[in-house]
Amino acid sequence: MNTITNNSMPTAPGLASANNALLELYKEQYELEDYQKGVPRWCSGCGDNAILTAVQRLCRDEALAPEKTVFVSGIGCSSRFPHYMNTYGVHSLHGRALPIAEGIRLARPDLKVFVNMGDGDCFSIGAAHWVHAVRYNMNMLAMVHDNNIYGLTKKQASPTSPKGLKTNTTPRGAYLDALNPLTVTLGIANVSFVAQVVDWIPKLLYQTLSEAYHHPGFSFVRIIQRCPEWLPTHLDEYLRDPERVLLLTHDNGLTLDTDLTKRYTKIEEHDPSDIHRAREVASGSDPIPVGILYRNENVPRYEETRSDTRLRTSALIRKGLEAEFDKFTIWPKGHQPQHA
Amino acid sequence: MAIEELTKVKSKNKNGRVEQASSPAVEQTRGAGVSPAVAQTSPSAPPLKPKAKVTRLKEHIVEIISDSGEGAQKCGQSFGAIVARMGLGVWTVEIIPAEIRPPARSVAGASGNRIRFGSTGVTNGGNETDLVVAFNEQVLLGRVRANELKPGCTILIESMWREDRRVAESYSTAIDELKAAGYKVYEIPMEVECHKHMPDAKKGKNMFALGLLIGLYSLDLKVGREQVALTFGKKGAKVIESNVALLEAGYAYAQENLDFRYEIPAAKSTEAQIVVNGNTALALGVLASGMEICAMYPITPATSASHYLSDVFEVVGGVVHQAEDEIAACTFAIGASYAGKCTVTITSGPGFSLKQEAIGLAVMGEIPLVVVNVQRGGPSTGQPTKTEQADLMSAIYGSHGDAPKVVLAPATIEDCFYSVIMARKIAETFNMVVVILSDANLANSQAPFTRPVFDEAWLAPPIDQSAVPTGAKPYDWDSKTGLARRFIPGQPGGQHTLTGLAHDEDSHVAYDAEINQRAIRARSLKLAALQKTLKPPTVFGDQTGDLLVIGWGSTKGAIEEAVTELREQGKKVSSMHLTFLQPMAPGIKEILAGFRKVIAIENNWSDLPSDEIIDESNRRYTMLATLLRSRYLVDVDCFSECRGTPLKPATVRRVIMEALS
């Protein structure tokens, strides 16, 4: 990034001095340390660490001004994420990260908004918000850290726990088939970006998040995440056997490095503009499809549909208000002003 | 009110119709003539029926009721606007059936409007109706059974049912019974008359009825025509024309066929006034507060505020966001507020309950937020269209843990407007959640108030995007006031993660005992800091006496009316109405000390001391009484009703008399 533009500054008057202050802080480059904060308290080997590293790299590479970047999360292990980013952040309520992020986005289109959620967070308690966030299609990058389990609350079944998985609430095995977040998301009106990736292939993780970041709209990325604490062997076979990962590639999707294609030989040429094929790919869970399933940049974004570029000056507000008052006013005889 | 005595003195005239004779409320009874209230009788108006008897009144209560969809509400609202335009004080109350389309001609289906109007300002819906226009006898019976009509009042009823074989019997039985009970019934062939002017006569009845009322109350037909033009303005000249014709037909019918008229002299007003209901006033307040975003989910009786706001907000660059549920509405608002634009979320009871967890997050993160709760009957789905004041405790104490927030209650329609401006200001000054408790009574009532004069200071300041001073922390709680400067995204150097977890000054998650203690103290102190800026409430009446009545919210008009009346009769009673419920203003204890007895009157439940198993050890007091008793250690008594209807001055008067005896 070469300049900090202020064409998307909030539409309030008298901000010239604030803008100048921003320009003083102009930086041509950021280092990784500019985005790092504290020491993550996740278990060692937890997939969340890999996601954090990828996101910090992405921020650095995109030279995002930390003060103009907001990470919003719910509650869960994964939702600690914003605390480890030296940006603005909201560590909110279980399930409610999306509507908070939407409010931020509508109020401040000049801010970059990221969302980190757990699988329970997004697909269970926050499921209504997930469906509607897809429909609003507001420009933000939403990551679901899907470890198929409730991590923070100590190993209860999540909507994505496979049938039969033994957890503290399903000691004899999970009773229900797992929910497929990809097919659900791809079935929602206004869906504009759907990707899936795994935490253990850093290069793909980075590439996918980068594509998602650049997508103008609601980018939904499901990240299959390891939870060695509660499910130490759950994903072992997928890690061990490259045949159980299906790489999606396309000129309009991810382009794969040779070191990747050498190891992962199950590869599908998938055009992300093909929603029908995307839905078919999405319904397969073994091998795990990894890459961009769907991308459509032409879906309208709610914040643009709704927002107003006019300066909200006091004169504008006054004019609107007086016009409304006029509608309801009863003037005493002889006092009615000419304009009314 | 003196007006109540009006029908007590009755006499039968030659036609067998009951007429009102002179009473203390009736200043003057005269024969036909040009009344002072009628500024100008329109040239096209037919001459008054010579026999018509003109009664001068201080005020009257009129009701117009129909099946829903027959336009009685439009008629009532227009009538309210006309009397207001003529300079009379007015308060209109919507009569709303619980269902959107209750079955036709059903006792529970009355839809319409009550209009109380008088020479001086009218502050509430009053007691019982003096004159009712009904489109069928069933909705009328509903109102009779609800004890809303004054015994023996005047009834104007559509008479077409006599010709309808299916219902003729029930109609004539009802009319006979009403007559026998002393009601003065005038049967009017509304549909037949309307048919002369409009092929679909059913549709125009409401404007015919409006014309009748204009005639009966000696109002200016010209103002009536203007109002019809305003009411149907969007629908074009043709529609206006045919409705004016119906209006004039109703007016002419009254002149030619009815033998009584009323006159209510208007006090000359020199101030421009605006006439809106409480919800529109709230929405106008949102506009005037400079807020830009309202996030909501539809719920009765709050929705009309958002309907109106949706229509006008965009004109000034605002957005009404209809979220997927109330939790989303509240968290969306929190997100926008956090990002620097203080936001409002509007709801009613059930939605308010859903927002409570999110409200706690705003309290914890110290994010300014305005939450409007237009209270309805509860618990659960309760009585969606009815009024109640039972969310006071959940507003103050709701959300788990210690979650101090500001709670204030508008008492008038004018207050609804200003309370939003004030709430936004407090929210942003103290970084707090401010809950505005309105209710269905205010939401569905219309009354004029002085047209506000725009003030720049109403508006929200621009978002601070200046760099944060080095070393400053996101929660630098002032040790005296608990206040901390808020960091807004975009401010360089202010990066931090706001969290709903316990946190220290740096917003770092902290489970440390000391830190938690310090943080809770700071959030609590802010209420005290606000309280220090409040003025003691004013006492209505003398500062000392036998009885002080305390209320909050929409009951103010009824309480003060009863107090005024009893004071005129020499009773040593005063009243006090609280705007701030949390924190409570200073000086209240001193005020309470000036009275021998104190009673809170509210629209929420309190156990009846007369119930067999209720005694001092188990009686539940009204919500405000409970708060006052615990804070001021004063033996505050209480009276309450949960009838879903607005408190009546007559009820207050009765309660005061009992308390005094």
Ligand SMILES: Cc1ncc(C[n+]2csc(CCOP(=O)(O)OP(=O)(O)O)c2C)c(N)n1
């Ligand atoms: C309203 C509410 N209900 C329940 C909880 C308890 N809770 C916290 S996190 C969580 C689930 C965490 O699982 P997930 O979202 O998958 O995140 P993870 O910890 O696995 O990253 C639950 C049930 C809560 N904080 N709030």
Ligand code: SF4
């Ligand atoms: S419990 Fe699981 S998800 Fe949570 S930090 Fe540990 S490994 Fe990660």
Ligand SMILES: [Mg+2]
């Ligand atoms: Mg999880």
